[in-house]
Amino acid sequence: MKWVFGAVASCVSLRRALLAALLCAAGGAGAASAETATQYGQSETHWVDPWQANAQAAPMADAVQRSAAPVLAEDGLLPLTQAIAMYREIANWGGWERVPAGERLELGVRDGRVAMLRKRLLAEGDMAVSDGDSYLYDETVYEGVKRYQARNGLEPDGIVGRRTVAAMNVPVHTRIRQLELNLRRLGEIIPKLERRYVFVNIAGQEVEAVNNGVVEFRERVIVGTQGRQTPEIDSQVTSITFNPYWYVPKSIAMADMLPKIRANPDFLTRQGIRVMQGWDTNIRELDPHQVDWSNPRINEAYYLRQDPGPYNSLGTVKINFPNNQAIFLHDTPTKTLFGRQGRNFSSGCVRVRNVRGLVTWLMQGDDAEWDAGRVDRMVESRQYRNTYLTQPVPIYLVYLTAWVADDGVVNFRDDVYSRDGSVSTSALEN
Numbered sequence: 215m216k217w218v219f220g221a222v223a224s225c226v227s228l229r230r231a232l233l234a235a236l237l238c239a240a241g242g243a244g245a246a247s248a249e250t251a252t253q254y255g256q257s258e259t260h261w262v263d264p265w266q267a268n269a270q271a272a273p274m275a276d277a278v279q280r281s282a283a284p285v286l287a288e289d290g291l292l293p294l295t296q297a298i299a300m301y302r303e304i305a306n307w308g309g310w311e312r313v314p315a316g317e318r319l320e321l322g323v324r325d326g327r328v329a330m331l332r333k334r335l336l337a338e339g340d341m342a343v344s345d346g347d348s349y350l351y352d353e354t355v356y357e358g359v360k361r362y363q364a365r366n367g368l369e370p371d372g373i374v375g376r377r378t379v380a381a382m383n384v385p386v387h388t389r390i391r392q393l394e395l396n397l398r399r400l401g402e403i404i405p406k407l408e409r410r411y412v413f414v415n416i417a418g419q420e421v422e423a424v425n426n427g428v429v430e431f432r433e434r435v436i437v438g439t440q441g442r443q444t445p446e447i448d449s450q451v452t453s454i455t456f457n458p459y460w461y462v463p464k465s466i467a468m469a470d471m472l473p474k475i476r477a478n479p480d481f482l483t484r485q486g487i488r489v490m491q492g493w494d495t496n497i498r499e500l501d502p503h504q505v506d507w508s509n510p511r512i513n514e515a516y517y518l519r520q521d522p523g524p525y526n527s528l529g530t531v532k533i534n535f536p537n538n539q540a541i542f543l544h545d546t547p548t549k550t551l552f553g554r555q556g557r558n559f560s561s562g563c564v565r566v567r568n569v570r571g572l573v574t575w576l577m578q579g580d581d582a583e584w585d586a587g588r589v590d591r592m593v594e595s596r597q598y599r600n601t602y603l604t605q606p607v608p609i610y611l612v613y614l615t616a617w618v619a620d621d622g623v624v625n626f627r628d629d630v631y632s633r634d635g636s637v638s639t640s641a642l643e644n
Contacts, residue, residue, distance in 0.1 A: 283620035284424045286413050286610065290400055293618035298393045301386055309386040310337040319374040323351045331355065331374060334382050335362060338624070365619075367418065367627045369555050377555075381626075389616075392626060392634050396616040403448070403612055410579060411608040412451060412572070414543070414564055416444050417615040417627045419557045421543070421566055423575045431575045436546070436557045436565040443631050444562050446613055447537045450606035454573055455532040456592045456599045457522035458544070462487065464513050466561060471518070476507045486521040522598055529565075530593040531573050534600075535609050545569040558630050564611070580604055 304310070313334050314327055329348040332355060335341040341358025356372045364370040366381045413422045416437050423431035438444040462471065474481045479502040482489065489500040500516065509515065520526050529545020543564045551559055552567040566572055570589050577584030580603045592599065615627045615634055629635070 281620050282429045284413065284422055284427065284429050285415060285418070285614065285617050285619075286400070286403060286407060286411075286422075286424070286612070287427065287620070288404060288407065290404060290617065291397065293622065294393060294397045294400065294616070297618050297624050298390060298397065301390045301393060304337065305386045305390060310334055310382075312383045313374075313379050315376070315379060319351050321351055321353070321356045321372060324349050325351070328355065331359075331382075335359065338362070340365075365623050365625045367555065367625075384626075388635070389626065392616040392629070393624075395634055396614055399612060399614060400617070403610055406448065406608075406610070408608050411610065412576075414444075414609070414611045415627075416446070416611055416613045417630055418625075419627075421564070421572065423572060425579070431572055433569075433572065434552045434557065434567045435543075436551055436560050437630075438560050438562040439558055440631060442561045444560070444564060444611065445537075445539050445541060447535070447539070447541060447609070447611040449535040449537050449609055451533055451535045451576055451603060451609050452606045453534045453600055453602045454577060455534060456601065457530060457596055458526065458528045458532040459522060459598060460520040460526055460528045462518035462520065463540075463561065464517075467518050468513055472507065472512070475502070479503050479505070479507070482518070486523050486525060487518050488521065489516050490519050491516050522596060529569065531569055531589075533566075533569070533573065533576070535606075541611070543569070543572070556628065556630070576603065576607055577601070579607065 311330055311333060313330055316325075316327055319325060319328060319331060324347070326349055328351050331351075332341070332348060335355065335358040336343065340362040341354055344352075344354045346352060346354075359374055359378065360370040360372045362368075362382070363372075363378060368377055368381060410425045411423075413424060414435060414437075415421075419435055419437055421431075421433055421435050422429045471481075471487075482502045489502050489505055491498055491500055505516065506512075522530075525547055527546070529547055531545050533543035535542065539562065541563055543566050546565040549567070551557060551565075570586065570593065574584065574586045574589045577589065613631065613633055615629050617625050619625060
């Protein structure tokens with residue numbers, strides 16, 4: 215496999231990339247400064263209030279075509295080792311210059327900072343040396359920026375705003391640390407891979423369904439917030455729940471819902487949530503207007519259960535795998551958040567865009583009669599049903615912030631949980 219820094223092998227050779235790094239060697243030793251993340255509204259929190267959130271799907275398309283090769287691959291360690299060696303070489307030559315903050319740079323703009331931007335793109339091979347006006351943001355720079363953005367998990371729009379500048383100003387030594395940490399992560403998980411598996415990249419905020427070394431399903435996911443992080447898990451998918459009930463976690467019930475219930479108990483009816491007590495044959499439903507919601511031990515006496523339906527916070531399907539943290543993959547009635555580049559809004563579980571596609575992949579691999587139409591019919595019945603797989607499918611939830619793709623492109627993602635030492639870029643608004 216030919217290995218290069220940038221997004222296309224034909225863009226620039228390794229030798230040219232290294233020479234470019236030498237030409238722009240300066241600075242790069244300071245820590246990357248991260249700006250404060252935007253404060254999000256109710257529609258973007260870790261649980262769903264569909265009466266306040268826009269539950270309609272926003273039109274979107276992933277701008278960059280992706281290979282069918284999986285991120286987790288048996289031959290993924292050597293390219294990452296080579297990447298570490300090459301970034302160390304750049305570090306020995308002084309790293310790269312910082313791109314100064316300022317107005318957004320975009321196609322057609324003439325600005326002194328464009329010359330610095332050109333050097334920065336040359337440093338990792340995202341563009342080749344070109345003739346012309348060094349201060350003009352021309353088509354060559356535009357394509358180079360898009361390649362850089364795509365492999366750094368940014369919106370590949372070719373506009374250099376705060377997020378793109380923040381990513382470019384992460385020092386080379388920090389990038390080396392990311393590569394080294396992720397080499398260890400891959401080294402631990404790759405020997406466990408089986409022929410057919412599901413991989414959730416927590417930091418990359420994507421899910422892949424892999425069969426015989428080929429990605430047959432890939433989608434965006436929403437992972438946990440900084441305060442309610444999605445854990446790393448190695449397990450097996452054992453069942454699919456259609457039209458699930460949602461047993462509201464105590465933490466969400468107390469912190470997020472109780473103030474609304476105290477203000478108006480009809481909030482529960484509007485959400486399709488019932489107040490329950492007891493289990494199995496002793497279970498009973500209570501009238502929310504007859505409950506003393508001021509009782510400080512309210513969470514010990516009762517629990518909340520949301521009925522299946524269009525506003526259920528788990529959506530229409532739930533993918534189950536044994537683990538100690540009660541984590542699962544699921545649908546959501548609110549689709550708009552999938553359009554964001556940074557997608558860490560949940561309470562720890564993983565929301566999947568087009569989750570029915572993943573359910574179809576899981577079920578059809580177990581029984582050929584489970585096609586997309588059958589999955590749709592199960593959902594449209596609005597009836598609760600838990601269906602077990604005869605052959606459980608391995609699932610790996612891994613926090614991966616750097617890897618080398620099959621075309622040799624080095625990819626980085628934001629360290630959303632500060633597990634790499636807080637490499638923060640994509641929490642910023644462009």
